[in-house]
Amino acid sequence: MGEIEFANVDKYFYLQHQKTIKELVAAIFNQKKTLERVHALKNVSFKIKKGESVGIIGKNGAGKSTLLKLMAGVSSPTSGSAKISGRISPLIELGAGFHPELNGKENIFLNGVILGMEEKFLIDKFQEIVDFSEIDMKFIYTPVKYYSSGMYMRLAFAVAIFTQPDILLVDEILAVGDTAFQAKCIAKMEEFKKEGVTTLFVSHSMDAVKKFCQRVIYLKEGKVIFDGDVNEGVNKYLKG
């Protein structure tokens, strides 16, 4: 549980230049490009053991998001194999399952179930989730469309943190929220680390990566340029 193994993974996807049939027909008549094959990941292989904290760094478009999508299982590799064992909790785009018209409580249950939690478990943990989010109980029955973005974030993070994951995928989430809540999140992630949860950490903040990870995987144009000690990897990345 909690292991990730990528062997010779290649990922191509088609970039659709036209999003409607109307545009497609026009493009065919004008002999424009319709589909473009993008080679997003090139022969990527690595092995992550249980309990490791690995940073994934690279410029925009280097393939970081594609890599996370493969790990989350929402996208499949074109060739090669991606083996992921255990429950994955993605802390990417927090609150994706939230519905603005529903209140905080309804959204906790909705998002919890989407993240794979049992309803019974959510009933037990409801108070703890609300406490962690630091949202005043009187707002829990207010539709989340009236929440501030900070409250929204905190509630989403609080739900995600209760998934009891084997693997945690963290994508730039620490960039939002106030400093006190950020510290709380980092403390929670440290706690996960002690419990042996594997963490994948995507960030553009090299300080955060250095603080949190021992190992980095540096991606450039879809290839793994470096895989190893965090300081060495970060230096390599900063030099370009």
Added chain:
Amino acid sequence: MLRYWSLLKKLTSREIKARYKQSFLGFFWVLLNPLFQMIIMSFVFSKIMKMTGIGVPYPIYLYAGLLPWLFFANSIASAMGALTNNSSLIKKIYFPREILILSTLLAKVFDFSLAIIIFIILMIFFKVPFTVYMLLFFPIFLLQFIFTYGLSLLLSALNLFYRDIQYLFDLVMTLWFYVTPVIYATEFFPMEYRYIFKINPMSVFINAYRQVLFNGAYPNWESLTIGLVISVGLYLIAHSIFKKLEGMFADVV
């Protein structure tokens, strides 16, 4: 699939709750909307066009076709947006994507069940006798559901790749409405064109509903078998296409 039961339940109730929280009149919309359509159409077609000889009062005859039709049309319309509206979920977490479609349709079944209440009141009002044949409504509706689900799977997946499929399909639906006996009876159609009703599953279902509800008789088994074959066949094909494309959803959404 059992693992995803509570997800299906939550997504369905999200659809239902969100819809009723948004509008001022709440649950009454689902009742009022088809009711007003029925009243307007009844006026036009029974007073102006004078449709007669159908056995039961025109308003209820119309309603028995209009409700299943609206269920079908509304389901397809919402299902086509179901994947695109949940793009952030699709990019984030894995679960079988057909759950998004199924939950949308189940929310429409809920609307449909509410609207049936008015239908039953009308049945009593017009003194249409209740018979055991009416229980056949349920298996016929199951068939209609399978047909609607199959078409929804297919169209929602295609709409993800080309976003104007839904507008294109609006046109198809307008035409489809007129080749389905919702406002008229099959018998009003010239003989040489009636084969259309045999190969149009929506017409098969609506004729069958009217047969079991108003005539106290079995539906036309031959037509219903054609409806069954088309529905199940469509579902199987649509499901396999949907599953094949599923791996690409997160890339294109």
